[in-house]
Amino acid sequence: MNKASYPxxxxxxxxxxxxxxxxxxxxxxxxxxxxxxxxxxxxVETAAEFLRVRAGKAKPADLLPFLDAAAGESASPADEMPNA
Structure with missing residues (x-):
């Protein structure tokens, strides 16, 4: 095993x-x-591999129909931003 030092x-x-x-x-x-x-x-590497496999050949543009369908929806109370 090759070892390296790091302060x-x-x-x-x-x-x-x-x-x-x-x-x-x-x-x-x-x-x-x-x-x-x-x-x-x-x-981290396991999560990245899982997400890569899960996404398959999907592209960001593939989400647009879902986002368009939700455009008129209001956020549920649990999803709203807390008051700053």
């Missing part, structure tokens, strides 16, 4: 939490962070 700056609260979790897992902070990054990469 990582974390807020103190995040570093403390990561250290605590690493200690609970019985691993070094470096190993814990490496696994956390690997898990995040897996999640």
């Amino acid at each position: 990582l700056k974390l807020p103190a609260s995040i570093k403390s939490a990561a250290q605590r979790l690493a200690r609970e897992d019985g691993v070094s902070l470096n190993q814990w962070i490496s696994v956390a990054v690997a898990e995040k990469i897996g999640a």
